[in-house]
Amino acid sequence: MSLTSHSAVVRRLIVSPGPAPQEQAPVVASAAAVSAVLRAFGRSPEDLPARTVVLIGSAEVGPGLRAEHEGFGVLTTATPGLALRRAHHELHVGTADLALVAGFGEPDAHTITVYAVKRAAEAVADGDAVLGLLDVTAPHGPEATPALRPLHQNPRGTDPDRHRLILWSGRNADDEARVRGELLPMLSGIHREAYPALPTAVPCGTPPGPVRGAAVAVSALAARTVHQARAVDVSRPRPVVLLFPGQGSQHAGMAAGLYRREPVFTAAVDAALSHMGEEGSRVRADWLDPKRAAIGIDDVRRAQPLLFAIDYALGKMILSWGVRPTAFLGHSAGELVAATFAGVVSLSDAVAMVQARVREAVKIPAGGMLAVAASEEQLHPYLTDGVGIAAVNANQQVMLAGSRGPLADVADRLRADGLTVVTVPATSPFHSPAMAPASDAIETDYRDIPLREPKLPLYSGYTGTLMSAEAARSPRFWADQITDTVYFRNALDELLAADDVLLVEAGPRQTLTAFARRHRSVRLGAGAVSPLLPARAGTPEADRQSVLNAAARIWTEGHDLDLNAIARLWTWCDEDATAAAGTTAPHLPAKTLVA
Known part of the structure; x- marks a missing residue:
């Protein structure tokens, strides 16, 4: 429905x-x-x-x-x-x-x-x-x-061959071993058809203990996976911080395995796309049927609107589990998603801001972005009038952006000098001077949007620190984001210096997870990071399995979860809507963007 x-x-x-x-x-x-x-x-x-x-x-x-x-x-x-x-x-x-x-x-x-x-x-x-x-x-x-x-929003789709999450805990190590020992015969003897209906967490009806275990498995492997799982003492859980990636993280079919298979994710995607008018229907059609897509996923007209919807929906899904993040950090376009969760801007206005970015970006001559294994200082000699530093993500991971011709020349020079260069999937020169005309036009649109002070800590990749009330309320600050350099490394430094946290990347491809794993705090074990989705495109079941692994990580960090919400990942399926999307949904021709 x-x-x-x-x-x-x-x-x-x-x-x-x-x-x-x-x-x-x-x-x-x-x-x-x-x-x-x-x-x-x-x-x-x-x-x-x-x-x-x-x-x-x-x-x-x-x-x-x-x-x-x-x-x-x-x-x-x-x-x-x-x-x-x-x-x-x-x-x-x-x-x-x-x-x-x-x-x-x-x-x-x-x-x-x-x-x-x-x-x-x-x-x-x-x-x-x-x-x-x-x-x-x-x-x-x-x-x-x-x-x-009444809202009829509880279709069931209990497939015994889908992955599910099994959680257990004990008051101490001996109690955890006892609970696991009682769980194993149950898993070994249960009929596969009954496997999805097992309680999510054992023991039932009692508060979770501080020694915890978790397993993600299909019915045939459940007993073995539970037996091999490592128990963790979680008496001091680290707070959760959500990371939202931007353009460059997208891929065809990203997170599609969750759509019509998880109700909050589905509703949130639909909510975001509905604010895009008819263009939202075209974005959804291209996303769910990439082989027939009218516009490729790396085109800004698809990448940014869809990434916003996916990041937003993943964040909403995590919140539905009962997780309460203490801070947010977005990369590039992901900062607008983070601002939505921090209370700076409403969903409808955030979507309008994304649409304004896209509408003006397509007027700029084509360009692109490069990821280079080098420091910011090493790359300064290679910069030209048409190419700038787009992002500083880690000590040896910097992105360049610019118009197509100048950027290709810089890429040739870098490779000739022995530097590793990877083309980032993007068709617009975001975070480069080439976007200046678009930035000026966007500011005019943003002046009509109510912007508020963050209600929760929001780290900005553009200032490299906590976003101030003045920046959050400034249309110029948000408009400048398409030309300014992203200092993700600096923002991550400040965030991890403030507290030992569990970073959860709410987006595709694990790009920010890779950056965070290089950080000294994470390498030393003070902080930690967990991706929500797979590192590359895969099957719909791989999307769900990856999300369940993230939920298991949050549980074994010591955070209690809404067990009914978690169980929907293997018991909920909007079969009628799935069939309709696959057989009768019209494939509409593409337009540049709804004005």
């Missing part, structure tokens, strides 16, 4: 803004009542999305109510039903990310029923408790309150 055209009610409560019931007059839509609505769910207005709209459903509106209240837009309609329908409209035309609907006189004349309404795909991706989907098409008249339909 596609959720992108639906709106979900995620909270609903009754507010009584007046005095005791015996003294109450019928409530009137006033400025004070709107303030009560904004605080109805125990959150200050600063904690609400920047694009929050308040919709009033009331036959009587007080004279002091304005079209803007406490920084948020206020829209009035005659009935709660009209207000809910208007909320659905505002969400899906992109003018709101959250709608607070106040039904005055519901359920009686002295109260207000307040609904929090979101786009359904984003509600699922955010892990909200969906009370129901608004049925705005039911033939009950436009003024009637729309019915709430």
Whole structure:
């Protein structure tokens, strides 16, 4: 079931803004009542999305109510039903990310029923408790309150030959050995059809102990894999930090093995692509059927929008496991994904920023990027007016970027001098002076986007340090990212100097994992890194197996996981949607980009 055209009610409560019931007059839509609505769910207005709209459903509106209240837009309609329908409209035309609907006189004349309404795909991706989907098409008249339909989002696909995760723990080493000893006969004797239904973690019903083990296996190898697994004492877990890669990490079919096989990932991809309009449908079609792709994956028109959606969806999936990252770090275009999770920008606005980057990038003459096994200082003599330092990723890993002709000349000189040079999959000269005209145009677009101070620590590859509030709110800072050098090494240095952490790369190809493994902190074992996806393109099952291995790593680091959420990786499958995507989804011709 596609959720992108639906709106979900995620909270609903009754507010009584007046005095005791015996003294109450019928409530009137006033400025004070709107303030009560904004605080109805125990959150200050600063904690609400920047694009929050308040919709009033009331036959009587007080004279002091304005079209803007406490920084948020206020829209009035005659009935709660009209207000809910208007909320659905505002969400899906992109003018709101959250709608607070106040039904005055519901359920009686002295109260207000307040609904929090979101786009359904984003509600699922955010892990909200969906009370129901608004049925705005039911033939009950436009003024009637729309019915709430249940969200049917639990298709089952328990394939006994798929990999699954088995977790166990004990209070100490002896207790762990006892639990494992009881688990092994169960795995040896179980029928393969029952294997997916085994509990995810044992012992059941008790808090996990500090000595833990984990195994990822198919049914035939489960007992052997559990027997060979190493137990780990996790009494001092390291915090989790998410890494998001940028262009150059993409490959055909990346993470496609999770789509329609994991509900939060699926909803998050759909949510991100839905904000791209018709272009999002074309991006999805090319992603899921790369052999018939209208535009190649390395073209900026595919790489950046799809990488954003994949990185974002992977991050949402990790959060759905109950993991709470303490910081974020993105590389190049991945910094915009990190900023979305840190609260700097909403999903819809982040997608608009990606689209602006792409729209302007395609106007720049073709170019590319090179990865060179050398230091930044070694490469300075090779730079020309058309070629610059694009990224400093590690002590001996630097990227160059520039227009096609000058970059090819530099590559020839580097190889002639014995340096190792690898062409990065990119068709635009990002992080080079050639992108300056695009940067100026992008800044104009970004001025209309609400940018906020990070709510969580966000390390920037452009400053090499924690992102400041001033930088986060600056359209110029974000526009300059397509021309400025990425100092990923510096940002990683500062992050790992602040704390010993477990880095989890939420993206394809393990590019950032390779950089992090070279870092002294990781080599000495103070910090650690775990990729989420395979290093290269493979089978859909390889995607799921790699994700399960990452979940096992987080568990054996000492972080507790939402076991029901984890189990969906081998028990959930949207079979109807998969069949539809494979047989009836239209393959639309490509356009440059939706304006």
